[in-house]
Amino acid sequence: MKTWIFAGGIGVMAFLLAGCLFDSRGMIEADCPLPVCGNGVREGLEPCDGTDLGHLTCAGLGHAGGELRCTKACELDVSGCHDCGNGLLDPGEACDGTELGGRTCADLGYAGGELRCTAACELDVSGCNACGNGLLEPGETCDGTELGGKTCADLGYAGGELRCTAACGLDVSGCNACGNAQRDPGEECDGPDLDEQSCETLGFTGGALACTPNCRFDLDVCWRCGNARPEPGEECDGAPPAGQSCRGLGHFTGELGCSVACGVDESGCRQAVQASAGFYHSCARLDDQSLRCWGENGYGQVGDGAFGNVRLTPVSLVGVNAVLSVSAGYYHTCALLADRSVRCWGWNHHGQIGDGTILTLRPFPTAIAGLSDVAAITAGGYHNCVLLNDQTVRCWGYNGYGQIGDNSTTSRLTPVAVSGLSGVTSLAAGEQHTCAILTDRSMRCWGLNNYGQLGDNSTTNRTTPVAVTGITTATALAAGIRHTCAVLADHSMRCWGLNNYGQLGDNSTNNRHAPVAVTGITTATTIAAGSYHTCVILTDRSMRCWGYNGYGQLGDGSTTNRTTSVAVSGVNDADALTAGGYHTCVLRQGRIGCWGYNASGQLGNASTASSALPVETAP
DSSP states (O other), X not given: OOOOOOBOSSOBOEEEETTEEEETTOOBOTTSOOOOTTSSSOOTTOSOBTTBOTTOOTGGGTOSEEOOEEOTTSOEEOTTEEOTTSSSOOTTOSOBTTBOTTOOTGGGTOSEEOOEEOTTSOEEOTTEEOTTSSOOOTTOSOBTTBOTTOOTGGGTOSEEOOEEOTTSOEEOTTEEOTTSSSOOTTOSOBTTBOTXXXXXXXXXSEEOOEEOTTSSEEGGGEEOTTSSSOOTTOSOBSBOOTTOOTGGGTOSEEOOEEOTTSSEEOTTXXXXXXXXXXXXXXXXXXXXXXXXXXXXXXXXXXXXXXXXXXXXXXXXXXXXXXXXXXXEOSSEEEEEETTSOEEEEEOOTTSTTOSSOSSOOEEEEXXXXXOOSEEEEEEOSSEEEEEETTSOEEEEEOOXXXXXXXXXXXXXXXXXXXXXXXXEEEEEEOSSEEEEEETTSOEEEEEOOTTSTTOSSSOOOEEEEEEOTTOOSEEEEEEOSSEEEEEETTSOEEEEEOOTTSTTOSSSOOOEEEEEEOTTOOSEEEXXXXXXXXXXXXXXXXXXXXXXXXXXXXXXXXXXOEEEEEEOTTOOOOOEEEEOSSEEEEEETTEEEEEEOOTTSTTOXXXXXXXXXXXXXXX
C-alpha cells in the first residue's frame, strides 16, 4: 500500500478508500482511480453525491431544520435548510414569529380573527373565527345576539340596545343618553319628546302619555275605558263613582251614570223647573217635562195610581209626560201637555177633573175633552180654568159662587167659556174666585166676593168678570182663599180681600174691598198666595212673606203672624215660588225647598214635622 500525504490547514489526515490513500491535503496516490460525481455514491472526498449525503442533515450542520440536498457538483446544498425563530421567513417556513408572509385569517377562508405562528414556524389558525354563527369565538367581540354579557350601560351609555355588526363588532348606534330631552336611537321617548305618540295612538281610550326616567312610555297613566275598572284618568268605568249622586252634583233628582268615555254622565240627572203647591200636596215639573208629586194622597191627587197613604218624598206620575206646566188645587192636580191638551187627577166631587163625570176619584191623569189649544192652566179650590191661545178662557168644576164665569152658578163637568172675556194674558184661581190680567194690564175677577176679593170695591159675588178697581199696570197676580194680589209694572204690589192675619201686607188686619199697597215692597217680580199668607220674590232674588204663620209658612224661623213682610231665612237665589194651604215652596237653581205645615209630607223631606225654616225637598 502506498501512502500519500494531503495537506490540510491544521494537520494531516490520511484516508484509505478503495485501495487508495488520500490525505487531508487532497493528495492522491498517482495510480489510484479518480472519484466520479453523479454516480450516486460518495467517493473520495465527495461530501455528497445525489441522495447520498453521508448521513448529514440540516440540523447536523447547525440549522433549525429544513431539507439538506446535494448539488450536481457533489457539494452540499443548504438552501433548503432554515433557521425558525429568527423572525425571518426562511425557505421551508410558513411563518416565523410575527412574520406571516402577509397572510391573514381572511386569506385562509375565515371571517376574521388573529392568525399566529407556531414555534415550529407553522401557521396557527386557532385565533381565526367564523363570524355569524352566533357563537362568541376568539377574535370576536360579539356574534349575532351573543354580546358576551355586555350592555349599553356597560359601555358608559344611559341605556338603549347594544347590537352586533355583521363583522362581529359591537354596534353602539342603538345606545342612548336618556334624559337629554331628545329621543335617541333605542329610546321610546325622552322627557317631553314622545315621538308624536299619545295614549290613544298606543291603543288606549285616553289619558296623558308620559315618559319614564329610563325613556320608556309610562302606560300607567293611560286608561282603557270600558273594562269596568276605574283607572287613572277615568272618572268612572261602567258604574257611576261610588258615593256620588245627581243630588250631590246639584241636581234635584235623577240617575247618575257613566259615559262611554268613562266620564260622569249627568244626562240622567234632572232639574226642577216649576213647582206648584196644593192644599196639602205639592208637585214639580222637571226639565225632561216629567212630573213628581208628594204629600197628601187621600183622593189620588199625587197621581201615582194609588189612594190613601201620604207620599213623604216625590214620586213619579203614571201615564203623563211632555208636561209644559202643572197646577195643584185643593185635592186635585192638573197639567198642560206639550200637545196643548190638559190632564187632571184626584178628587172629583164637583166635576173638577173635567171628564164629564162627578164624584169619581181619578188616581191617574185623565184627559179633558175638547181642550187642544191651551196656553196656560190654573187650579183653584174645586174648579179649574185654562187660557187658550186665542186669549179666551174656559173653566169647569164647582160654580156655587159664579167662579166659572159663565153667568151662572151651575157646576160644570166639562170646560165652558167665561162670558165676555178676551184679551187675557194670565190667570189665577183662588178657592172660590178667579182673576185674570188682560193685554192692557187691567184686571178682571169673578166668583165669591164676601171679603172683597174681587177688588171691585164691593162684597157682591159675580158670575161674570168685573174690573178690579185702580189696577192698570198689572204684570203678575195670585189668588188665595179669600184674597188676591198683583204686581205692578213699577214692581210695587197691591192686595185686596180678607186680611184677618195680615195677608194683605198693609200693616193692618182690616179687610179691603179694593186694592191697597203692600207696605215696603218696591222691587217685586213674582208672587204667590196661600190660604192666608202671601209671598214675593224681589229683583235681588230674595224672598219675603207675610200673613198667617201658625205653621212657620212665612219661613222666618218663627210662628208669629206678620202684617208686613219678613225675609225668608237663607233664600237669596230664588227663581220661582208657590204657596199652598199652609206651606210655601221655592225653586232655587233647579232644586226645591219648602217650609210650613207638613203633617201630610207636603214639604217632601221624608218627614211629617212642620218647619219654620226652608228644608230641602228630597229627590
